[in-house]
Structures are given as structure tokens and as C-alpha cells.
Amino acid sequence: MELMKLIDCFGSLSCLTTQITSALILGMILFLVASGLSLIFGVLGVLNFAHGALYMLGAYFTYTLLALHGNFGVVAILASIGVGIFGVIFERVFIKRIYASPLLYQLLLCYAFILILDDLAKLVWGYEFKSIGLPNAFRRPPLKIFGSFVPSYYVFIIIVGAIVALILWLFLSKTRFGKIIRATAHSSEMVGALGINVQLVYAGVFALGSFLAGLGGVLAGPVRSIYPGMGASIIIESFIVVVIGGLGSIGGAFIGAILIGLMRSFGIIGFPLIEESFVFILMAVVLILRPRGLFGKKEA
Amino acid sequence: MKKTLGIGVIVVGVLILFPFLYYSDFLINYMTQILILALYAVSLNLLVGYTGMISFGHAAYYGVGAYSVGILLQKYSTSLLGSLLVAVVFAALAAVIIGFFCIRLGEIYFAMLTMAFAQIVYTIVVKWTTMTGGDQGLIGGIPKPPISFLGLSIDIGSPLGFYFFTVVLVIGSFVICKIIVDSPFGAILKTIRDNSLRTYFIGIPVKVYQLIIFTIAGAFAGLSGALMALFISGAYPDFTYWTKSAEPIFMILVGGMGSLLGPIIGAAILNLLTAYITMYTHLYELIMGTVLVIFILSLKKGIADHLLERGLFKNLRASSLKRVQVEKGKETVKID
Numbered sequence: 001m002e003l004m005k006l007i008d009c010f011g012s013l014s015c016l017t018t019q020i021t022s023a024l025i026l027g028m029i030l031f032l033v034a035s036g037l038s039l040i041f042g043v044l045g046v047l048n049f050a051h052g053a054l055y056m057l058g059a060y061f062t063y064t065l066l067a068l069h070g071n072f073g074v075v076a077i078l079a080s081i082g083v084g085i086f087g088v089i090f091e092r093v094f095i096k097r098i099y100a101s102p103l104l105y106q107l108l109l110c111y112a113f114i115l116i117l118d119d120l121a122k123l124v125w126g127y128e129f130k131s132i133g134l135p136n137a138f139r140r141p142p143l144k145i146f147g148s149f150v151p152s153y154y155v156f157i158i159i160v161g162a163i164v165a166l167i168l169w170l171f172l173s174k175t176r177f178g179k180i181i182r183a184t185a186h187s188s189e190m191v192g193a194l195g196i197n198v199q200l201v202y203a204g205v206f207a208l209g210s211f212l213a214g215l216g217g218v219l220a221g222p223v224r225s226i227y228p229g230m231g232a233s234i235i236i237e238s239f240i241v242v243v244i245g246g247l248g249s250i251g252g253a254f255i256g257a258i259l260i261g262l263m264r265s266f267g268i269i270g271f272p273l274i275e276e277s278f279v280f281i282l283m284a285v286v287l288i289l290r291p292r293g294l295f296g297k298k299e300a
Numbered sequence: 301m302k303k304t305l306g307i308g309v310i311v312v313g314v315l316i317l318f319p320f321l322y323y324s325d326f327l328i329n330y331m332t333q334i335l336i337l338a339l340y341a342v343s344l345n346l347l348v349g350y351t352g353m354i355s356f357g358h359a360a361y362y363g364v365g366a367y368s369v370g371i372l373l374q375k376y377s378t379s380l381l382g383s384l385l386v387a388v389v390f391a392a393l394a395a396v397i398i399g400f401f402c403i404r405l406g407e408i409y410f411a412m413l414t415m416a417f418a419q420i421v422y423t424i425v426v427k428w429t430t431m432t433g434g435d436q437g438l439i440g441g442i443p444k445p446p447i448s449f450l451g452l453s454i455d456i457g458s459p460l461g462f463y464f465f466t467v468v469l470v471i472g473s474f475v476i477c478k479i480i481v482d483s484p485f486g487a488i489l490k491t492i493r494d495n496s497l498r499t500y501f502i503g504i505p506v507k508v509y510q511l512i513i514f515t516i517a518g519a520f521a522g523l524s525g526a527l528m529a530l531f532i533s534g535a536y537p538d539f540t541y542w543t544k545s546a547e548p549i550f551m552i553l554v555g556g557m558g559s560l561l562g563p564i565i566g567a568a569i570l571n572l573l574t575a576y577i578t579m580y581t582h583l584y585e586l587i588m589g590t591v592l593v594i595f596i597l598s599l600k601k602g603i604a605d606h607l608l609e610r611g612l613f614k615n616l617r618a619s620s621l622k623r624v625q626v627e628k629g630k631e632t633v634k635i636d
Contacts, residue, residue, distance in 0.1 A: 047411070047412070049356075094597070097597055098596070103411075104354050105596050107411055108553060108596055109597070112588075112589040112593045112596065115586065115589030115592070116585070116586055123586070236416050242412075243412065243413065276423050277423075280417070283416070287401050287404055287413075288404075291405055
């Protein structure tokens with residue numbers, strides 16, 4: 001009986017550690033993608049359906065750059081920045097034209113780009129699954145924490161995710177740029193009237209959101225397989241994260257992502273066949289009890 | 301209305317008579333496929349074009365219809381019409397349940413949630429191996445028992461027989477859709493599309509109407525999926541995948557969403573494109589995506605909408621197309 005395994009797991013510290021670690025790496029990667037999605041929506045008012053494709057690009061960039069340069073740290077930074085630059089070009093060339101269009105056109109344009117980018121990935125990197133393998137710096141015996149063995153790369157993902165979350169929070173709430181971004185989310189016209197270049201803010205926020213998605217892809221690269229269309233599942237999970245956490249809320253995205261990570265990593269022990277449906281049940285409950293999400297604000 | 305009816309009768313007459321004038325298996329199969337996909341696109345357009353609900357997960361109902369009819373006929377040897385009916389009911393049930401959650405919030409949430417729920421249908425199809433055949437799909441063929449109807453036994457095993465069967469069901473569905481959108485109920489749907497808040501203020505339960513049309517659209521998508529499963533004698537996980545949800549969106553955008561005719565034109569174009577593109581390249585989605593981008597950024601409206609605006613087929617016009625363009629107040633959400 002699988003349910004007994006779940007109960008056994010709750011009784012054992014090493015099993016708990018293993019599952020919580022895997023929940024956290026899943027949650028951190030999801031947070032990076034979902035926070036970018038939420039940030040872009042909050043400021044630009046555009047729901048970037050193609051955000052999963054940016055995550056995919058992050059992973060593919062890492063794959064290609066690692067072949068050229070061995071150092072994972074350098075590659076990770078370059079690949080994320082590369083996705084950020086790609087995001088800015090995408091925003092300036094295409095998304096910019098549809099700010100005033102009806103929602104349908106905004107969604108469809110992003111949707112069209114999922115199709116295009118997935119096929120471009122097939123064209124450039126081929127159909128087959130790619131894997132990167134653990135970076136050299138992390139090829140060492142796993143750390144022993146509470147009797148469970150945790151690969152050092154997992155710890156790295158969790159630390160990077162936590163640091164990014166912290167920096168993002170400090171950036172948005174404490175700095176001048178953060179204030180401008182929040183003000184633009186509130187009323188872009190007023191911000192423009194005060195002499196701030198709103199277009200620049202939009203481009204910057206899109207770059208930041210794309211960078212975060214790219215970083216998610218970079219970190220996921222060594223632990224997941226890379227294939228065209230890998231963005232589809234992460235974008236759907238990100239949607240669930242922002243529905244649970246509240247669209248536009250970075251804190252909500254963090255809590256939502258960790259919750260989904262926990263649901264999945266413990267669900268897979270107790271209910272391996274229907275593990276994925278737990279996430280949907282959680283979402284359904286949130287939708288009924290708190291339609292705006294856990295941290296979403298009521299519309300004025 | 302009378303003119304519409306006249307044109308309808310002529311179209312049906314042509315569809316039924318032309319195989320007797322010129323017959324080829326290729327053409328018949330091609331027409332069958334276009335009709336089935338046209339129904340799929342028309343069903344989505346009830347939501348997108350007429351009610352302003354942007355669903356990105358229509359494949360869920362298409363897939364439920366396809367798998368239901370396939371499993372019933374293959375594993376339980378039920379009658380054909382009975383299986384079709386059950387498939388439609390199952391698709392409608394799926395739409396009621398999923399719709400209940402999706403319509404609770406604004407249109408952006410609706411788009412995200414429909415896509416997310418379609419993914420769970422996909423997951424179920426892939427994981428429930430004993431019933432659906434998992435990754436492999438429902439293989440081994442779906443039997444098409446002859447239909448006994450009013451003492452008559454009609455065989456739909458041949459391409460021509462199945463074509464006539466499809467013509468009857470699809471054109472029948474189009475007529476029902478036309479009646480729905482021209483009815484007072486349809487008028488309320490268009491009001492919701494143009495301004496849901498005002499519709500709510502004049503005392504119309506917007507959510508109830510949205511759920512009803514979502515269910516109807518799901519049922520027609522289910523019928524279309526069921527017909528497709530019969531046509532290709534199988535059902536595959538791809539039927540519920542998100543790319544399958546993209547297809548009808550492509551059709552209604554390219555064909556035009558202001559009328560019932562638009563999605564039908566779109567279905568024909570997509571089918572032609574698919575046939576030609578796949579001859580030369582596997583990069584089918586790249587081309588589909590590029591065509592979408594061109595339509596969104598430059599043409600803005602589908603082919604039928606452009607024709608209608610120039611006064612052609614004026615009688616087929618559903619409602620003022622300009623109103624589709626009405627911009628809605630953007631949702632503003634604060635960042636914390």
C-alpha cells in the first residue's frame with residue numbers, strides 16, 4: 001500500500017529531508033519562471049504565454065555554451081543574460097505593438113511564439129532529448145543531511161533560488177527602481193507624466209522577467225532532460241502557481257511554487273498514479289475559497 | 301434569415317450531390333476531415349467570437365469525445381449512435397466541471413485555467429494505460445457497426461458512407477449553432493462579449509450564461525472529436541495536447557471570428573496548409589505560428605471578416621464586427 005509508505009516517510013527524518021529537498025528544487029525552478037511571468041503581467045498587463053519557451057531557451061543556451069566553455073558558473077550567467085536579451089528584442093519588436101490591442105491578440109501573439117520557438121529549437125538543436133549532466137564543480141560525494149544523501153547541486157539550486165527571491169524582494173520594495181516599477185504597475189500614465197520613460201521600464205521589466213525564466217532553465221538543465229516543447233509543462237505549472245499565489249504577487253509566486261513542490265514530491269510517494277492531480281485539487285480549492293489567490297488583491 | 305436558409309440548402313445539396321458527379325476517395329476523405337475540423341473550430345468560436353471567452357484548452361473536450369467513442373465501441377461494442385451520444389454527454393460533463401472553475405475569474409484567468417485543465421485531461425489519458433492505451437493511443441482500430449435507424453440499416457464503413465454520415469451530423473450541428481447565436485440567448489452572449497459588466501448590471505446572470513455556452517461548445521467539440529476518432533479509427537494522446545487546442549484558434553483567427561462561416565474557411569485553409577507543408581517540411585508549427593503573427597500584427601481580422609466588412613454575404617453577418625474590437629478595461633494588479 002502506497003499510503004503506508006507516505007506515513008512511514010513522515011516518521012523518518014531522512015525520508016523527510018530527501019522529499020523536502022526535491023520539493024524545494026522543484027519549487028525554486030518553478031518560482032523563477034512564475035515570478036517572471038507574474039512580474040511582467042503586473043507591470044505590462046500582458047500575460048506572456050511564451051514564458052515557458054524562454055525557460056526552454058535558457059536550458060538550450062546552457063547546453064550550447066557548455067560545449068564552448070567548461071565553467072558552469074560563467075555559462076549560467078551568460079545563458080540567463082542571453083535569454084534576457086532575447087526577451088527585450090521580443091518585447092521591443094513584437095509585444096510592444098499589441099499593448100493597446102484586445103486581450104485576445106495579446107494572448108495569441110505569445111501563443112504563436114510558443115509554436116515558433118518550439119520549432120526553431122527543433123531546427124537548431126534537433127528533435128532528440130539532450131542532457132547536460134552535473135557540472136564538474138558538483139561532481140563530488142553527496143552531502144549527508146539527517147541521514148539522507150543530498151547531491152550538492154540540489155543544495156546549489158535551493159541556495160540560488162532563495163538568494164534570487166531575496167534580491168528580487170529587496171529590489172522591488174527598497175530601491176528606487178523597484179519603486180518606479182511598482183508605480184508603473186499601478187498607473188503607467190502617471191509615471192510617464194512625471195517624466196519617467198515608461199517604455200524603458202517596460203523593456204527593463206520584460207528583460208528581468210525573461211532573465212528569471214532563463215535562469216530557471218539554466219538551473220533545471222543539469223537535472224532535467226532538455227527537449228523542444230519542455231516549456232509547455234512548466235508554463236502550465238506556472239499558471240497554477242500564479243492562480244494559487246495571486247497574479248502579480250511575487251511573494252504569492254514564491255509560496256505557490258513551494259506548495260506545488262511539496263504537493264508533488266510527497267504526492268508521488270503516497271499516490272504515484274494520480275500525483276499530478278493533487279496540484280489541480282489544490283488549485284480548485286484555492287479558486288473556490290480565495291478566487292484571487294492566496295496573496296492576490298481584490299480588484300479596485 | 302431566409303437567404304441564409306437558401307444558401308444553407310444549396311451548400312448541403314452540393315455537399316451531398318458532388319460525390320455522384322465526381323468521385324475520388326482522396327477528395328471524399330479530404331472533405332470529411334475539413335467538415336469535422338470545421339465543427340471543432342465553430343464550437344470554439346461560440347466562445348471566442350460570440351461570447352468573448354478565450355479558451356486555450358478546447359482540445360480537452362475534443363479528446364474526451366474521441367476517447368469515449370473509441371473506448372465504448374472497441375471495448376464494449378455498443379451501438380454507434382448510442383456511443384456518439386454518450387461521447388457528447390461526457391464531453392459536455394467535462395466542460396461543466398472544468399467550466400465551473402474557469403469562469404470564476406476574469407478573462408486572463410479563464411485563458412490560463414482552460415489551458416491548465418486541458419493538461420490534466422492529457423495527463424489522465426497518458427497515465428490511464430489500461431483504458432486509453434497510454435502513450436500508444438487507442439490502437440487496434442475502432443469498429444464502425446452499421447446504424448439501424450427506423451428499421452433501416454445504414455453502413456458507414458465505406459469512405460462515402462462515412463462522408464454522408466459526417467455531412468448530416470456536422471451540417472445539423474451548424475444549424476443548431478446558427479439557431480443558438482441568432483436567438484435571444486445568442487444576443488445576450490454578444491452583450492457579454494461587448495461589455496460583461498454592463499450585462500451584469502442589467503440583471504443578467506453572466507456566469508450562468510457563460511457556463512451554459514461553455515458546455516454547449518464542449519459538447520460540439522466532443523462530437524467533432526468523436527467523429528475524428530471514427531474517421532481515423534483511433535484516438536491518440538495528441539488529441540488532448542495543447543497543440544490541438546491551438547488548431548481551432550488558428551482556424552478562427554485566419555478564417556474570421558465574426559461569423560459561423562469564418563471558422564469553416566479557416567478549417568479548410570489549415571487543412572490545405574497542413575497537407576502541403578507536411579509534404580515539404582516537419583516544421584509545421586513554425587509556419588502556423590508565423591501565419592498567426594502576420595494575422596495578429598497586420599491583418600487583424602480573419603478572411604471572412606474582411607469579406608463581410610466589404611459587404612459580401614451581408615446576410616451571413618452575425619453582428620457588428622467592429623464591436624469585437626472594443627477595448628476592455630485592463631485589469632490592474634499591484635506588485636508587492
